[in-house]
Amino acid sequence: MSILKVSRMGHPVLRQRTALIQPDEIGTASTQRLIDDMFDTMNDYAGIGLAAPQVYQDRRLFVAGVDDPDSTMQPVVMINPEIEVIDEGEEEDWEGCLSIPDIRGKVPRAKNIRVRFLDRYGNSQQFTASGFPARVIQHETDHLNGVLFVDRMKSFESLTFLEEYGRYWDSGSGSDG
Numbered sequence: 001m002s003i004l005k006v007s008r009m010g011h012p013v014l015r016q017r018t019a020l021i022q023p024d025e026i027g028t029a030s031t032q033r034l035i036d037d038m039f040d041t042m043n044d045y046a047g048i049g050l051a052a053p054q055v056y057q058d059r060r061l062f063v064a065g066v067d068d069p070d071s072t073m074q075p076v077v078m079i080n081p082e083i084e085v086i087d088e089g090e091e092e093d094w095e096g097c098l099s100i101p102d103i104r105g106k107v108p109r110a111k112n113i114r115v116r117f118l119d120r121y122g123n124s125q126q127f128t129a130s131g132f133p134a135r136v137i138q139h140e141t142d143h144l145n146g147v148l149f150v151d152r153m154k155s156f157e158s159l160t161f162l163e164e165y166g167r168y169w170d171s172g173s174g175s176d177g
């Protein structure tokens with residue numbers, strides 16, 4: 001198990017469109033180790049998602065989810081994800097990011113999406129997601145295109161430090177992605 005260093009806003013690695021992963025790269029020891037290390041890193045930082053550029057990797061891959069049967073976001077690895085927005089529905093909710101520590105902001109996202117991706121065994125998968133898991137998948141897929149959640153905010157009025165977020169906006173601390 002290795003905890004990787006997480007890149008922070010301002011590092012150019014977070015602003016690049018990442019490279020597609022070829023199917024024959026997925027089964028290699030280095031890709032499988034990267035996936036395991038990304039889960040370890042995400043869990044160590046108590047994040048809800050972690051994309052490859054956040055650990056300095058120029059690859060279209062993210063991990064997300066919590067290993068708890070009650071979690072609405074079950075653990076998943078998505079390689080080369082493609083998102084399709086199912087309908088016009090949008091909702092605004094709080095997001096945080098391990099690459100923008102201690103900051104929260106309200107971000108509009110599509111409510112209902114379909115996502116197609118390869119899993120860690122190289123199998124094609126697709127599913128639909130709504131609400132929170134749809135938000136996490138959109139946040140992580142944005143990272144693969146060099147986009148950060150602050151880019152998606154309609155206004156910076158809701159931009160909040162974590163301490164003030166906890167004091168005025170939510171009793172819990174939420175989750176970063």
Ligand code: ZN
Nearest residue numbers: 097098099177
């Ligand atoms: Zn993020």
